[in-house]
Amino acid sequence: MAGFWFTEKQTENFGITMKVNRTLHTEQTDFQLLEMAETAEWGNMLFLDGMVMTSEKDxxxxxxxxxxxxxxxxxxxxxxxxxxxxxxxxxxxxxxxxxxxxxxxxxxxxxxxxxxxxxxxxxxxxxxxxxxxxxxxxxxxxxxxxxxxxxxxxxxxxxxxxxxxxxxxxxxxxxxxxxxxxxxxxxxxxxxxxxxxxxxxxxxxxxxxxxxxxxxxxxxxxxxxxxxxxxxxxxxxxxxLTVEDARFHEIDxxxxxxxxxxxxxxxxxxxxxxxxx
Amino acid sequence: MAGFWFTEKQTENFGITMKVNRTLHTEQTDFQLLEMAETAEWGNMLFLDGMVMTSEKDxxxxxxxxxxxxxxxxxxxxxxxxxxxxxxxxxxxxxxxxxxxxxxxxxxxxxxxxxxxxxxxxxxxxxxxxxxxxxxxxxxxxxxxxxxxxxxxxxxxxxxxxxxxxxxxxxxxxxxxxxxxxxxxxxxxxxxxxxxxxxxxxxxxxxxxxxxxxxxxxxxxxxxxxxxxxxxxxxxxxxxLTVEDARFHEIDxxxxxxxxxxxxxxxxxxxxxxxxx
The missing domain is CATH 3.40.50.150 (Vaccinia Virus protein VP39)
Incomplete structure (x- = not known):
């Protein structure tokens, strides 16, 4: 599918909604419903059982x-x-x-x-x-x-x-x-x-x-x-909470x-x- | 109105959506569109020009x-x-x-x-x-x-x-x-x-x-x-950032x-x- 809004109900009465440019993959695996989609705000995203797992942007x-x-x-x-x-x-x-x-x-x-x-x-x-x-x-x-x-x-x-x-x-x-x-x-x-x-x-x-x-x-x-x-x-x-400053090394x-x-x-x-x- | 979902588009491609039990007040004031609603998740809420201003819960x-x-x-x-x-x-x-x-x-x-x-x-x-x-x-x-x-x-x-x-x-x-x-x-x-x-x-x-x-x-x-x-x-x-501890008094x-x-x-x-x- 392409050009629709996906809504995740995070509670019974509240959710987030986002524009999906296109679905990349949908599959009921042995464990869960796996969906990949390209969204307009967050880039490509992974959903499991209808819940946001991760997005390229955040x-x-x-x-x-x-x-x-x-x-x-x-x-x-x-x-x-x-x-x-x-x-x-x-x-x-x-x-x-x-x-x-x-x-x-x-x-x-x-x-x-x-x-x-x-x-x-x-x-x-x-x-x-x-x-x-x-x-x-x-x-x-x-x-x-x-x-x-x-x-x-x-x-x-x-x-x-x-x-x-x-x-x-x-x-x-x-x-x-x-x-x-x-x-x-x-x-x-x-x-x-x-x-x-x-x-x-x-x-x-x-x-x-x-x-x-x-x-x-x-x-x-x-x-x-x-x-x-x-x-x-x-x-x-x-x-x-007590990590010493010297222990931190530079990372990106x-x-x-x-x-x-x-x-x-x-x-x-x-x-x-x-x-x- | 009663029993609908309100969606605020926070960007062109993303928003939040919530169940509204009933609208309490809607009025175009001299400055903005003022709306009060009773929502199922957040309690009573104030919206100005379609944007969430505040909710009883958060x-x-x-x-x-x-x-x-x-x-x-x-x-x-x-x-x-x-x-x-x-x-x-x-x-x-x-x-x-x-x-x-x-x-x-x-x-x-x-x-x-x-x-x-x-x-x-x-x-x-x-x-x-x-x-x-x-x-x-x-x-x-x-x-x-x-x-x-x-x-x-x-x-x-x-x-x-x-x-x-x-x-x-x-x-x-x-x-x-x-x-x-x-x-x-x-x-x-x-x-x-x-x-x-x-x-x-x-x-x-x-x-x-x-x-x-x-x-x-x-x-x-x-x-x-x-x-x-x-x-x-x-x-x-x-x-x-340099407020001394003694300056904080107890507040609820x-x-x-x-x-x-x-x-x-x-x-x-x-x-x-x-x-x-």
Missing amino acids: EFVYHEMVAHVPLFTHPNPENVLVVGGGDGGVIREIMKHPQVKKATLVDIDGKVIEYSKKYLPTIASELENPRVDVQVGDGFMHIAEAENQYDVIMVDSTEPVGPAVNLFTKGFYAGISKALKEDGIFVAQSDNPWFTPDLIKQVQKDVKEIFPITRLYTANIPTYPSGLWCFTLGSKKHDP TKYYTKELHKAAFVLPKFVKDLAGE | EFVYHEMVAHVPLFTHPNPENVLVVGGGDGGVIREIMKHPQVKKATLVDIDGKVIEYSKKYLPTIASELENPRVDVQVGDGFMHIAEAENQYDVIMVDSTEPVGPAVNLFTKGFYAGISKALKEDGIFVAQSDNPWFTPDLIKQVQKDVKEIFPITRLYTANIPTYPSGLWCFTLGSKKHDP TKYYTKELHKAAFVLPKFVKDLAGE
Whole structure:
């Protein structure tokens, strides 16, 4: 189809709407409805089950903030795992860190990887990097089988519906803790405080029971519900708020800065209350 | 009308859409199209010329961030002016500061004040406070006629179209400087960096030519374009970034905190670049 407006209902009574120049691909995969479209405002976009996953115009925010916050917090992140993230954006950011020797991506849906390479080439640009191991598989199972293996784990999942439902459980966070080394760090996207306050509360509560250092940070993502996106960070040892200035090295970013690394954890009052801070 | 979806096109190709339970009031005033509606997601809302001005659910962000940042930066804000802001939200926040002896509100459109009192009572709640002087008039003229009078001036205007077009000019900022006392501070909303980067650049450039301390800060407002709203602060003497902890007194807020007061000035890289920082 071509020349229509797509509307994502972000809640029952509110949504965003955008002009689509043309649909690039539509397919019901084994896991979800995958759609790629060229939009007039945001460039090419990926939708899963009717929800915006990423756009060429604003993708840098999400991908930079998932990757750089834990990677600059950990003193020597050599072995990194990404669960989900088949579009490759988080991997692209991870590759900006020379200390990372290996980044493993486990996405359950190979079609996301395939069509991201085709229609989102600037996002998927590092998926062929020799330091990257791309696996099509169940991230939940991958985590369950790993032990004392990763320095950093990033959960780049969809919302807790469909294939990602297991990725928002306490059992999963316990598995992540086991899969991490003794000073490991994990980050997961955890939706927004305006429409899903209970989810944020629950995730914070669950992660706090497992990780001694649990923190919430936010970033502005205009195509995501409310524009205020939350990330939960769980860490066994290293605190993102006490990273020394010397640890930051120069990287090319459009959103992340070393100052924002810390400011992103300073929450609006109502979000702070949700996080139980 | 009742039971329809209202869509605001925030750009030519992108917008937000929301369920409206019923229209409360529609009127072409002498200055703009004024609409009040009861929405399912955001409570009662005010629209001017088809643009969201404020909603009961998220209004606290804008109003707190306009008011408290300059009021906690200024050591003794006794005389405050609000240009625009007829809904009364900024005034309500100003009244939380006991040092303020008088707050003058000058809105060009008396109908905004009238219907905000009627349909947004929790926002307009302090307009009858004896410390508040409500005037229906031209803010541009009011500023032009004032000299060495105000400690803080807040410009709570619509976008630079219609009646607010004069409020985004260098002449206006020069007038504000003249209207302020020798250690005065002003704040103006200045749109968003995703869709109006040139406006932000221009306002920053203009204000810098007049105020020795010029800063940009942001807040998340879900019903405003991109969710990332910018505020420009111009100050003759006091720097919002060096406010001492002792100056903050307890106030009841849902967004602003003394930590966020400073963190709000830490900008994403691409916004920092627009601000010329």
